[in-house]
Amino acid sequence: MGENAVRFENVRKAFGKQVILDHISCDVEKGKTTVIVGPSGTGKSVFLKLLVGLLKPDHGSIYVDGQDVTRLSQNDLFEVRKKFGMLFQDGALFDSQNVGDNIAFPLRRHTRKSHKEIMKIVAQKLDQVGLPGIEHKLPSELSGGMRKRVGLARAMALDPEIILFDEPNSGLDPVMSDAIDKLIIKTKQMTGSTFIVISHDIPGTFQIADHIIMLYKSKVIATGTCDEIKASTNPVLQQFFSRNSEIPIDPGYATGELDLRPYVTGELKDNEDS
Amino acid sequence: MNQVIKFMSGLGQLGFFSVRIFTTLFRSWPEPRLVFEQMFKIGVETLPVLIAVCTFVGTNIALVGYHIFKGFGGQEFLGAYVGLSCLREMAPILTGALMAAKPGTDISATIATMRVKEQIDALEVMSVDPFKFLIVPRMIAFILTAPILVLFADFVSVAAGFAVAVFQLHQNAGHFINQMLAYVRMEDLINGMFKGLLFAIVSCILSTYFGYTSKPGPKGVSRAINLSVVTIASFIVIFNFFLTAAIYG
Ligand SMILES: Nc1ncnc2c1ncn2[C@@H]1O[C@H](COP(=O)(O)OP(=O)(O)O)[C@@H](O)[C@H]1O
Numbered sequence: 001m002g003e004n005a006v007r008f009e010n011v012r013k014a015f016g017k018q019v020i021l022d023h024i025s026c027d028v029e030k031g032k033t034t035v036i037v038g039p040s041g042t043g044k045s046v047f048l049k050l051l052v053g054l055l056k057p058d059h060g061s062i063y064v065d066g067q068d069v070t071r072l073s074q075n076d077l078f079e080v081r082k083k084f085g086m087l088f089q090d091g092a093l094f095d096s097q098n099v100g101d102n103i104a105f106p107l108r109r110h111t112r113k114s115h116k117e118i119m120k121i122v123a124q125k126l127d128q129v130g131l132p133g134i135e136h137k138l139p140s141e142l143s144g145g146m147r148k149r150v151g152l153a154r155a156m157a158l159d160p161e162i163i164l165f166d167e168p169n170s171g172l173d174p175v176m177s178d179a180i181d182k183l184i185i186k187t188k189q190m191t192g193s194t195f196i197v198i199s200h201d202i203p204g205t206f207q208i209a210d211h212i213i214m215l216y217k218s219k220v221i222a223t224g225t226c227d228e229i230k231a232s233t234n235p236v237l238q239q240f241f242s243r244n245s246e247i248p249i250d251p252g253y254a255t256g257e258l259d260l261r262p263y264v265t266g267e268l269k270d271n272e273d274s
Numbered sequence: 275m276n277q278v279i280k281f282m283s284g285l286g287q288l289g290f291f292s293v294r295i296f297t298t299l300f301r302s303w304p305e306p307r308l309v310f311e312q313m314f315k316i317g318v319e320t321l322p323v324l325i326a327v328c329t330f331v332g333t334n335i336a337l338v339g340y341h342i343f344k345g346f347g348g349q350e351f352l353g354a355y356v357g358l359s360c361l362r363e364m365a366p367i368l369t370g371a372l373m374a375a376k377p378g379t380d381i382s383a384t385i386a387t388m389r390v391k392e393q394i395d396a397l398e399v400m401s402v403d404p405f406k407f408l409i410v411p412r413m414i415a416f417i418l419t420a421p422i423l424v425l426f427a428d429f430v431s432v433a434a435g436f437a438v439a440v441f442q443l444h445q446n447a448g449h450f451i452n453q454m455l456a457y458v459r460m461e462d463l464i465n466g467m468f469k470g471l472l473f474a475i476v477s478c479i480l481s482t483y484f485g486y487t488s489k490p491g492p493k494g495v496s497r498a499i500n501l502s503v504v505t506i507a508s509f510i511v512i513f514n515f516f517l518t519a520a521i522y523g
């Protein structure tokens with residue numbers, strides 16, 4: 001196992017009486033793609049928000065390059081966050097700014113580059129995500145898939161060490177979803193950064209992951225490489241991965257998104273200790 | 275009981291929120307461009323309505339005043355009455371109310387939408403303080419424009435009252451002005467501007483607060499707008515009573 005980029009140690013987060021994450025301990029290896037899977041509503045987004053310090057855990061520590069982000073002042077937190085780029089679920093582009101300004105935003109804030117240099121980087125990043133020359137379009141003129149690509153271009157603007165993806169496939173048709181997975185693989189090879197991807201799209205997960213962390217009922221129930229996860233005898237995992245990957249995408253399900261909630265919750269016994 | 279606790283914790287949150295606005299403001303001045311953008315927006319959004327409303331409030335103050343004073347032959351006080359009521363009360367209240375209604379709701383809607391669409395989280399992850407980038411420029415713009423807007427409101431409402439007095443009620447123009455100048459002092463003008471400033475600060479805090487703490491979904495946005503308008507409008511009227519009582523006894 002190589003160096004860790006991120007380490008969670010016994011992290012707990014509750015909103016009021018609702019415990020979202022509990023006893024979460026896991027490592028994310030540097031320079032690898034780690035996919036965090038789990039049914040909707042298990043707290044995958046909360047996991048990412050804890051990591052970037054948007055939320056504070058009730059207890060536990062979260063280390064980024066050995067620095068505990070849960071104990072940083074606002075200013076130090078802003079410093080640490082410069083290591084991160086994050087692609088939000090719907091891109092989170094600023095509506096009032098065009099695509100070019102959106103991608104230029106972090107560059108204008110955090111570098112002393114000239115306008116010309118910045119626009120060159122913007123063009124280059126747009127090219128990398130397969131959308132060259134759309135600087136002047138507004139976010140509202142883009143499709144969901146395009147917004148995510150632009151969001152990725154913005155997340156990569158400062159060449160961050162760690163890139164976070166919150167459900168890059170949700171809301172996309174299967175073809176577009178696969179295209180995004182391919183783009184993630186390509187970007188990964190190009191940048192060599194650490195990728196942390198949240199997903200509940202199973203074929204995509206096996207395509208892009210070096211490591212998989214599975215969250216289920218507020219706990220980490222399994223970690224390992226794709227092969228280890230595929231070979232696991234844990235019934236929850238088996239149900240989650242092998243069986244559901246057989247489910248054809250319902251053409252009537254316009255988003256092409258696999259919502260695993262009906263397959264995982266309810267009928268299954270909690271079986272964390274296996 | 276639960277409601278009371280919720281309300282109190284809401285107040286506490288609002289307190290922390292306001293403190294954070296002002297500490298951010300004093301620690302680091304935002305880019306002037308962001309402030310000018312907001313000032314321009316406030317001006318464009320508020321001035322036309324403010325002028326229209328102040329015109330008709332000014333005319334009515336003159337009319338009502340005339341008929342009251344005529345009852346005991348005190349018409350000559352009309353100028354003083356129009357001047358004092360416009361400068362002390364009407365202009366600042368109308369400015370505050372309209373700043374809450376137009377730029378205020380605009381702020382709530384914009385910030386709530388940004389919250390709901392994770393754009394505020396995106397700002398934070400990009401190491402940009404949303405208070406510094408979104409809220410403080412709006413606060414400074416409110417602070418700088420409010421007194422100027424009050425001056426506009428003063429001028430328009432008094433001019434409208436004057437026009438009604440002279441052209442409709444056939445009062446002597448010179449007498450109206452002399453009366454007004456004899457009773458209205460510089461302090462009235464300044465106090466009015468100061469009141470408008472306070473209303474603007476409160477409007478800005480509340481509308482940014484309700485936007486910033488908006489709950490997810492389209493419902494969250496509309497709730498944010500609703501809450502900010504209702505709270506600010508009630509607050510201004512109540513606050514105004516205490517201010518007037520404090521200033522003029
Ligand atoms: N800021 C918050 N306040 C209260 N509850 C929250 C907040 N953020 C998330 N939750 C709750 O935490 C749970 C997990 O949310 P989330 O992390 O978004 O799930 P997912 O795994 O689908 O990304 C949900 O039940 C959600 O309602």
Ligand SMILES: [Mg+2]
Pocket residue numbers: 044045166167
């Ligand atoms: Mg989520």
